[in-house]
Amino acid sequence: MDWERALAWVAEYERAWRAPGVDALAGLFTADATYLQAPYQEPRTGLPAIARMWEAERSGPDEQFRMTSAPVALEGDTAVVRVAVQYGGPPAQEYRDLWVIGFAADGKCRSFEEWPFWPGKGYQPG
Numbered sequence: 001m002d003w004e005r006a007l008a009w010v011a012e013y014e015r016a017w018r019a020p021g022v023d024a025l026a027g028l029f030t031a032d033a034t035y036l037q038a039p040y041q042e043p044r045t046g047l048p049a050i051a052r053m054w055e056a057e058r059s060g061p062d063e064q065f066r067m068t069s070a071p072v073a074l075e076g077d078t079a080v081v082r083v084a085v086q087y088g089g090p091p092a093q094e095y096r097d098l099w100v101i102g103f104a105a106d107g108k109c110r111s112f113e114e115w116p117f118w119p120g121k122g123y124q125p126g
Helices: 003-018 047-057
Strands: 029-036 065-075 078-087 093-103 109-117
Touching (some): 029 047
């Protein structure tokens, strides 16, 4: 894996999030991929489970948001990318996220892990 391919995958992820339906997921994830929405959560495993999560999590293809990303680390087949997302609302919301993306030999994601943070939310145990 190299940065050009990893960042192209991130751009395709954003396009897929903005597209109607979930057909684009097969081009992004392996059939048995795992998707972890936050540390310590149970992963979604396989395309059908990831598709159900996507449909439940997003408002739809017309959802207004701005996403930026920047590379952090690349080692072998694993990339770490810093992502910032600002939703138009109402109510307006934003978060920053680290994505840990494990790639298969064909360039599809085999494991995806998010570390999301929102303004005003504590990061220490309650």
